[in-house]
Amino acid sequence: MCSACLKSPSAVIGRLLLVCTxxxxxTSSMAAESTSLRYFPAGDIYEYRWKLLELALEHxxxxxxxxxxxxxxxxxxxxxGMEMLLAGDLDVMALGANEERESKLLPVKIDMLRGIVxxxxxxIRSADQPRMARMSAEDLRKQLTFGLNSxxxxxxxxxxxxxxxxxxxSYENLFDMLKAGRFDAFPRGLNExxxxxxxxxxxYPELAVERTKAIYFPFPIYFWVNKNNPxxxxxIERGLKLALQDGxxxxxxxxxxxxxxxxxxxxxxxxxxxxNPILPPNNALPDTSWWWPDGPAPR
Numbered sequence: 001m002c003s004a005c006l007k008s009p010s011a012v013i014g015r016l017l018l019v020c021t022x023x024x025x026x027t028s029s030m031a032a033e034s035t036s037l038r039y040f041p042a043g044d045i046y047e048y049r050w051k052l053l054e055l056a057l058e059h060x061x062x063x064x065x066x067x068x069x070x071x072x073x074x075x076x077x078x079x080x081g082m083e084m085l086l087a088g089d090l091d092v093m094a095l096g097a098n099e100e101r102e103s104k105l106l107p108v109k110i111d112m113l114r115g116i117v118x119x120x121x122x123x124i125r126s127a128d129q130p131r132m133a134r135m136s137a138e139d140l141r142k143q144l145t146f147g148l149n150s151x152x153x154x155x156x157x158x159x160x161x162x163x164x165x166x167x168x169x170s171y172e173n174l175f176d177m178l179k180a181g182r183f184d185a186f187p188r189g190l191n192e193x194x195x196x197x198x199x200x201x202x203x204y205p206e207l208a209v210e211r212t213k214a215i216y217f218p219f220p221i222y223f224w225v226n227k228n229n230p231x232x233x234x235x236i237e238r239g240l241k242l243a244l245q246d247g248x249x250x251x252x253x254x255x256x257x258x259x260x261x262x263x264x265x266x267x268x269x270x271x272x273x274x275x276n277p278i279l280p281p282n283n284a285l286p287d288t289s290w291w292w293p294d295g296p297a298p299r
Contacts, residue, residue: 035067037091037232040081042071045192048256049094052112053223055252056239064235077169078151085226092232093224096153098278106227110240111220113191115286115295116257118219118276119264120154120187122210123178123197132185133212137272140213147174147183153278154187157217161274175204187215190260190291211267217274218285218296250290261291 039050050069057066072090073081084090086104096117097107124132135143141162148154150167158165166183168174178186188196193209200207225233243249254261273296288295 035065036070037067038070038072038089039092039094040071040073040076040084040090041078041094042074045195046094048191048252049112049221051256052240052243052249052252053092053094053236055243055248056236059239059242059246059248060235085224088226088228091225091229092236094221095224097220097222097280097283098153099280101224102280104227105224106230106233108223108225108233108237108240109220109283110237110244111222111284111286112240113221113286114253114290115218115220115288116191116260116291117189117221118217118286119190119271119288119292119295120215120217121190121193122213122215123175123186123188123193123207124184124210125178125181126206126208128184129208129211132210135213137270140272144185145183147177147186149174153219156278157219157274157276158187160277161217175200175207179204179206185210190214190264191257194260194263212269214269214271215274216271216295217276218279219276220279220283220286253290257291264292 037053039053050071054069073084076084078095081090081093081095082101082104085093093105094112095101101107122132141164145164145166146158147166147168148158149171150169155165155167166177168177174186177183197204197207197209223233223236225236240249243252285296
């Protein structure tokens with residue numbers, strides 16, 4: 001060490017700090033970039049999806065930082081969410097599989113909802129309960145009109161299976177349209193239908209979940225990231241697999257869907273099974289055994 005440095009301890013400290021700053025500069029930048037993950041979609045109904053992501057990240061923390069999840073683009077459409085992810089304004093998305101998303105984004109092909117979103121109950125006007133109970137699957141196709149958001153995956157699935165569909169760009173507006181008689185039924189996931197009605201009971205007391213029918217089509221929900229971020233996709237995939245192995249994935253799933261699983265087990269519903277023409281051929285069918293043991297076996 002130089003004599004000047006020995007005579008000036010503050011100089012030594014200053015030089016050491018400078019060296020540390022240079023050596024750790026890259027690491028500091030990486031840490032800053034990983035302190036948060038911006039996600040879409042946001043809202044109470046999607047809480048489980050982001051708790052599962054937290055679980056996957058916790059399982060793969062190792063020497064990596066644990067990012068803070070940050071909701072963005074609340075109220076944005078699914079198409080807008082995909083645009084943001086492509087532009088780098090979003091880090092991770094949790095939505096269903098289709099060919100367009102697979103062509104543009106990088107999916108983590110582990111179905112976070114085990115097919116439950118593809119099991120659709122029908123929100124209807126309560127006065128139509130007797131009429132619906134008498135209908136066959138063919139009657140549903142020929143006599144009913146279904147309301148859906150124009151950007152949802154249900155639209156091409158329902159249409160290609162012979163159902164008549166009316167669309168709106170506004171999710172909330174669909175409840176008003178059903179109430180006003182613009183269509184007959186609003187299909188919602190097993191994990192969505194009753195919860196959404198409970199939240200809107202005061203505003204729509206004349207609406208109810210239909211008691212005798214259900215529609216099912218294979219519809220896996222994946223985490224999606226930008227193709228330029230394979231490290232994040234790999235970390236999420238590894239975390240989900242570890243959570244499957246130790247049972248924490250299933251425990252979280254069942255904690256969020258216990259009411260719906262119990263209700264399904266006691267219900268006697270006619271399940272109308274549909275093909276999903278928008279599911280890319282390289283996607284496995286969902287494993288429904290956690291909540292619907294009699295459902296279709298995954299391939």
